[in-house]
Amino acid sequence: MSKIAFLVPLFPLLGFLINGLGRKSLSKSAIGIIGSGAILLSFLTSCYLFTQVAAGAGEGQRFETVVTLFNFISVDAFTIPFAFQVDQLSVLFLLIITGIGFLIHLYSTAYMKDETADHFGRYFAYLNLFVFSMLLLVMGANYVIMFIGWEGVGLCSYLLIGYWFKNNDYNYAAKKAFIMNRIGDLGFLLAVFWLLFRLGTVNYGDVFANVDKLTAADITGITTLLFIGAMGKSAQIPLYTWLPDAMAGPTPVSALIHAATMVTAGIYMIARSNILYTLAPATQTLVAVIGLATAVFAATIALKQNDIKKVLAYSTVSQLGYMFLGLGVGAYTGAVFHVMTHAFFKALLFLGAGSVIHAMHHEQDIRKMGNLKKYMPVTHITFLLACLAIAGIPPFSGFFSKDEILAAAFAVNPLYYYLGVAGALMTAFYMFRLYTMTFLGNFRGTQEQEHHLHESSSAMTIPLVVLAVLSVVGGFIGIPEAFVADSHWLEHFLAPVFAESAKLSEAHHLSHSQEYIMMGTATLLILGVIVYAVNRFKKYTGENEQEEQGLGKVLANKWYIDELYNAVIVNPLNAIAGFCKNVVEKSGIDGAVNGVGKLVAYGSRQLRLVQSGQVSSYVLIMVLSMVVFFLIWFNDATIIRFFNKLF
Amino acid sequence: MPIQYYIYFCLALFSIGIIGVLTRKNAIIVFMCVELMLNAVNLLLVAFSKMHHGAALAGNPATTVGIDGQLFVFFIMVVAAAEVSVGLAIIVMMYRNTHSVDINFLNRLKN
Amino acid sequence: MTALLLILIPLxxxxxxxxxxxxxxxxxxxLLASVVTLALALAAVATPSAIVxxxxxxxxxxxRFTLKMDGLSKLLALLTAVAYPLIFVAIHRNEYKKTASFYGLMLLAQAGLMGVFLAADVLLFYFFWELALIPVYFLSSIWGGEKRIAVTFKFFVYTFLGSxxxxxxxxxxxFQTADHSFAMKAFYEVQLSGAQQTVAFWLFFIAFAIKMPIFPLHTWQPDAYEQSPTATTMVLSGIMVKMGLFAVVRWLLPVFPQATVxxxxxxxxxxxxGMLYASLIAIRQDDIKRLIAYSSIAHIGLMCAALFSGSKSGTEGAMIQMFSHGVNVIGMWIIADQLEQKxxxxxxxxxxxxxQKAPAMAVLLVVMALANIALPLTNAFIxxxxxxxxxxxxxxWMAVAALISIILAAVYTLNMVQKVIYGSLSPASSTAVDISGNVKLALIIIAVMIIVFGVFPQPMIELTRDTVAGLFVKK
Incomplete structure (x- = not known):
């Protein structure tokens, strides 16, 4: 099986090359088939790999194959092979990426059909390149290959956010995303250098085997730096502001990159490095606190957003926060579980939103929607299912994964749990606010829009249905102990990957009754919030809309974080740069250089005055100099003595 | 006559020449002062030459020691004559151009 | 013989x-001569041992007239040999007055550059160092922009002072060598007192630092890059700045080990x-040529810092980067030249x-820009x-400070990309046409090199391995 692992990223790469180079000559349908087909082939290969891994792994055995293609960088101090690692964790991510990737490619063929052929080709080329990079990221057998994919997905994200490049706002959003990611990448790179410096290797296997050679300070430093990388890529406080802006890209892109896959790269990295994190409790606390803070903070912002995609974006940030909370409290399986279920329902939400936006002719403001269930039944039902899943209603998938994280959080610190539940309540509220305002109530758009409302074509609805099914049943691969003993398939599957960490940390187990109480209370609260939200916004008409006041205004303006960053970082940096350019460079350094030149010029101008042109003055100087020479001539001994005394 | 007298005389002559060159503006007078200086040197050369030659004759009647000083005088006279001809020609040209023989007009080279 | 021909053919x-x-x-x-030189350089690279x-x-x-090609010499000779055909192809359609003289001077500069990279005798090295600079003075002062005289004068004074x-x-x-010799070996084995090392080290280093250039000796560079004809700027920034770095490897580190430490x-x-400073200035540049110039200063600063880090991998990286940066920056200049023309x-x-108007150029510009910000799988990343x-x-902490420059690099490079190719059509762009075939060819070759060396850098690493080993044997 190792021989075919390289095929998984190869197909999207080929798709990228064909579509990228041939976008002028290929027809749109050919481009769509090549683009989606490449991902489908990857998905099939991944499925095969998955069956191999599942079969090859005995009960609780770590199944892991490293395929080395060639030596990427080999210097005296270290060797970095270009190698892929196939094990339980990476194969799971492969399935998510290629599976959801394929559905979104399929969806895109319909969503982007209004584009001209070469832009259509460009879109699919970028999308394939993204999948390729993402596959490198998860398949890499060392941190450098992961970093290649890490930067690669950042690039594709940049290109796709700015896909409609005529609009400069979109370009700014793209640039912002790339630069914020770069800040995180700086942390990642430093961690890689640190590992190379201490261990001389970045291969996962070697690093984790030699972890005892690292001091506690090393591990804390490395893990913190890696986490900074994750903050950038997975949009955590303080580097999250790029993600909502990234909604400038086409909606399928938001679904694939900014919800289902790329933004979970940080979670993948930490799950991959779980041993290091387990050995660094300080970093774990940091991860948990940042994750929880992000979860709650982003949820508050989502409460007041009116752009359908912005709500989903902040919801993504918030859900990513939950995943980090899970990682921080050692619930690695829970975090990966939530990555998976989140990929299902959030991709579904975005695609549903895309369907709505498509039908509404690129209207994204939910205040101008309403009663869409009448026109778009499939979209409506699937969207509702996704909302239930994300809100955490049993037995939808989100319930299981979120519950697992929150239970683990409770075991570490009950405060985490209470705040987490508060976040979950807010999630339920803003999701059903979104759902109600979009699909229920009265239509508030223009006549023209209403006239054109229609259900989307089957290329768009099929992915919706598939994802809806997954969102509903996806949770059953991780049924908690409390319900059915020994039925947490995912935990068994991933156990070998997290075995070392599990050995090191004592397991916190809540009693089943305690868990029942917690689940029950949370579910009831969430249901209450949902009912409240639906009732409150069902009658929304958009009339007598008042300017938000107080806290509401702060929330609607996203806590003024963008303004804060502009005032604290961007503007001072620009000012310093301007100061360097206009003052230091011009007057300072170049001034000094030109000053030397000017000094010489000035000196010679003064000296020139001696040459007055008056013959008699020349003669006078000549005579005087001769007198001086004579004096020196006759008194040389005295002068030499004088100089000797002087020095 | 003792050699000192010649020296003092030549010194005086030379100083007059220098002061003349330094202070006068008329090109012809400056020129004459230069001649004065040259002739002061000539006189000194002849005087020293005579002195050395006279001292050497006492030992060897056929000696030629010291006569090279007088030789140089001829050189200087020839050069001075050439210089005068060129110099006067320049002065004439200068007069034609500026209608003046004031050397302070000749400072245009400084720019 | 190959070594000699590499100098003689351009000459x-x-x-x-x-x-x-x-x-x-x-x-x-x-063009023919440069292609022949390229073939010779490839042959030299293929030779496993050192060529003397x-x-x-x-x-x-x-x-003595001694030429020696070790790994680094081969790599930089290859860079010189690769750069020239690319430049000639890219400027093929440009109009220059007195074309013959222009091309002649360009080739003379190439001969000088080759000599600098091959010389194993310090007097010979000095001779070629000057030989490489003289044609550039003429190229800039005759074919440059409107402020060319003042700028060339500044450039001349700077580099002449360094020389x-x-x-x-x-x-x-x-005068301190055992047998009064200029040979490389004699210089490497010379015994110097502490004070002599310090003085000689700084005399050498200032000369090289002006050429690289290192902050704060850099102000000639943006002016010269801006005002020179772009073909000359390509030579200047693609190859000539590597003279300074190369000279550090060849004549500074091995000769003055204590002073280096x-x-x-x-x-x-x-x-x-200098890296941070130049990056900051690049952020605020509105002139694309000056932007590339400051970006180049930042990159060179990194190479210089790595050479003095005293670590093998840093030195190795700097050597590879000399080649990669040379190729990439020439690509950037070709684009800048095209923009200015169009x-x-x-x-x-x-x-x-x-x-919208020039999609091919836009794609290639993006590839160059990505190499400029050292994205993985481009040659600059390695x-x-x-x-x-x-x-x-x-x-x-130095690494942390230096890494900030990669963020700044992303800022100014993406700024440039956005302002040039994205957004709505500006009046100046509305009449532009896409690049012609020869330029496209040159840029595609560069783009291919960027990717190929980004994915398979190992041959370059192997090539320079002996030079690195030589540097670290002595210590």
């Missing part, structure tokens, strides 16, 4: 080109300040929307990765 072709009456003949001869050529020259002075200091340093060391930190700090402006604020890891080994 001869340059002289022949001067005599050509027809412009097209001069162009053809120059040695004949008597100035015996009385203790100087004189270096000459003083060379003589200082020369003693002043290494100071130089690294200066380099890193739009008639160098101001970013007057550009925009070019992706070098920067190794260099940063070397600096990290030396001092973690």
């Amino acid at each position: 001869a072709a340059g002289l022949v080109s001067f005599a050509m009456k027809q412009d097209s003949a001069a162009k053809t001869i120059s 050529y040695d004949v008597a020259w100035l015996n009385d002075l203790g100087s 004189l200091l270096m000459l003083a340093g060379i003589l200082l060391v020369y 003693q002043f290494g930190n100071l130089i690294m700090i200066l380099s890193i300040i 739009l008639g402006t160098r101001k970013l604020s007057e550009m925009g929307g070019l992706a 070098g920067e990765f190794l260099m940063f890891s070397g600096i990290f080994q030396h001092n973690m």
Whole structure:
């Protein structure tokens, strides 16, 4: 099986090359088939790999194959092979990426059909390149290959956010995303250098085997730096502001990159490095606190957003926060579980939103929607299912994964749990606010829009249905102990990957009754919030809309974080740069250089005055100099003595 | 006559020449002062030459020691004559151009 | 013999080109000569051992005509040889007055550059150093922009000052060598007192630092890059700045080991300040040529810092980066040249929307820009990765400070990309047409090199391995 692992990223790469180079000559349908087909082939290969891994792994055995293609960088101090690692964790991510990737490619063929052929080709080329990079990221057998994919997905994200490049706002959003990611990448790179410096290797296997050679300070430093990388890529406080802006890209892109896959790269990295994190409790606390803070903070912002995609974006940030909370409290399986279920329902939400936006002719403001269930039944039902899943209603998938994280959080610190539940309540509220305002109530758009409302074509609805099914049943691969003993398939599957960490940390187990109480209370609260939200916004008409006041205004303006960053970082940096350019460079350094030149010029101008042109003055100087020479001539001994005394 | 007298005389002559060159503006007078200086040197050369030659004759009647000083005088006279001809020609040209023989007009080279 | 031919062919072709009456003949001869040189350089690279050529020259002075090609020499000779055909192809359609002389001077500069990279005798090195610079003075002062005279004068004074200091340093060391010899071996084995090392080290280093350039000796560079004809700027920034870095490897580190350790930190700090400073200035540049110039200063600063980090991987990375940066920056200049020709402006604020008018150029510009920000799987990433890891080994905080420059690099590079090709069409862009075939060819070759060396950097690493080993044997 190792021989075919390289095929998984190869197909999207080929798709990228064909579509990228041939976008002028290929027809749109050919481009769509090549683009989606490449991902489908990857998905099939991944499925095969998955069956191999599942079969090859005995009960609780770590199944892991490293395929080395060639030596990427080999210097005296270290060797970095270009190698892929196939094990339980990476194969799971492969399935998510290629599976959801394929559905979104399929969806895109319909969503982007209004584009001209070469832009259509460009879109699919970028999308394939993204999948390729993402596959490198998860398949890499060392941190450098992961970093290649890490930067690669950042690039594709940049290109796709700015896909409609005529609009400069979109370009700014793209640039912002790339630069914020770069800040995180700086942390990642430093961690890689640190590992190379201490261990001389970045291969996962070697690093984790030699972890005892690292001091506690090393591990804390490395893990913190890696986490900074994750903050950038997975949009955590303080580097999250790029993600909502990234909604400038086409909606399928938001679904694939900014919800289902790329933004979970940080979670993948930490799950991959779980041993290091387990050995660094300080970093774990940091991860948990940042994750929880992000979860709650982003949820508050989502409460007041009116752009359908912005709500989903902040919801993504918030859900990513939950995943980090899970990682921080050692619930690695829970975090990966939530990555998976989140990929299902959030991709579904975005695609549903895309369907709505498509039908509404690129209207994204939910205040101008309403009663869409009448026109778009499939979209409506699937969207509702996704909302239930994300809100955490049993037995939808989100319930299981979120519950697992929150239970683990409770075991570490009950405060985490209470705040987490508060976040979950807010999630339920803003999701059903979104759902109600979009699909229920009265239509508030223009006549023209209403006239054109229609259900989307089957290329768009099929992915919706598939994802809806997954969102509903996806949770059953991780049924908690409390319900059915020994039925947490995912935990068994991933156990070998997290075995070392599990050995090191004592397991916190809540009693089943305690868990029942917690689940029950949370579910009831969430249901209450949902009912409240639906009732409150069902009658929304958009009339007598008042300017938000107080806290509401702060929330609607996203806590003024963008303004804060502009005032604290961007503007001072620009000012310093301007100061360097206009003052230091011009007057300072170049001034000094030109000053030397000017000094010489000035000196010679003064000296020139001696040459007055008056013959008699020349003669006078000549005579005087001769007198001086004579004096020196006759008194040389005295002068030499004088100089000797002087020095 | 003792050699000192010649020296003092030549010194005086030379100083007059220098002061003349330094202070006068008329090109012809400056020129004459230069001649004065040259002739002061000539006189000194002849005087020293005579002195050395006279001292050497006492030992060897056929000696030629010291006569090279007088030789140089001829050189200087020839050069001075050439210089005068060129110099006067320049002065004439200068007069034609500026209608003046004031050397302070000749400072245009400084720019 | 290969080594000698590498110098002789450009020299001869340059002289022949001067005599050509027809412009097209001069162009053809120059292109042919540069391709032959490229073939020779490839042959040299393929030779596994070091290539040596040695004949008597100035015996009385203790100087021989010695050429030696070790790994780094081969790599930089290859860079020079690769760059010239690319430049000639890219500027093929450009109009220059006195074309024959222009091409002749370009080739003379190439001969000088080759000599600098091959010379194994310090007097010979100095000779070629000057030989490489003289044609550039003429190229800039005759074919440059409107402020060319003042700028060339500044450039001349700067580099001449450096050359004189270096000459003083060379003589200082020369008189301390055992047998009064200029040979590389004699210089490497010379015993110097502490004070002598310090003085000679700085005399050499200032000369090299001006050439690189290192903050704060850099102000000639943006002016010169802006005002020179772009073909000359390509030579200047693609190859000539590598002379300074190369000279550090060849003549500074091995000759003054103690002084290197003693002043290494100071130089690294200066380099890193220079990187950040130049990156900041690049953010605010509106002139695309000056932007590339400052970006180049930042990259060079990193290479210099890595060379002084005293770590093997850092040194290795700097060497690879010399090649990669040379190739990439030439690509950037070709684009800048095309923009200036097509739009008639160098101001970013007057550009925009070019992706709609010139898609091929836009794609290639993006590839160059990505290489400029050292994205993985471009050639620049390999070098920067190794260099940063070397600096990290030396001092973690320096690495942190230096890494900030990669964020700034992303800021200014993406700014440039956005302003040039994205957004709505500006009036200047609305009449632009896409790049012509010859330019496209040159840029595609560069793009392919960027990707290929980004994915398979190992041949370059193997090539320079002997030079690195040689540097670290002595310590």
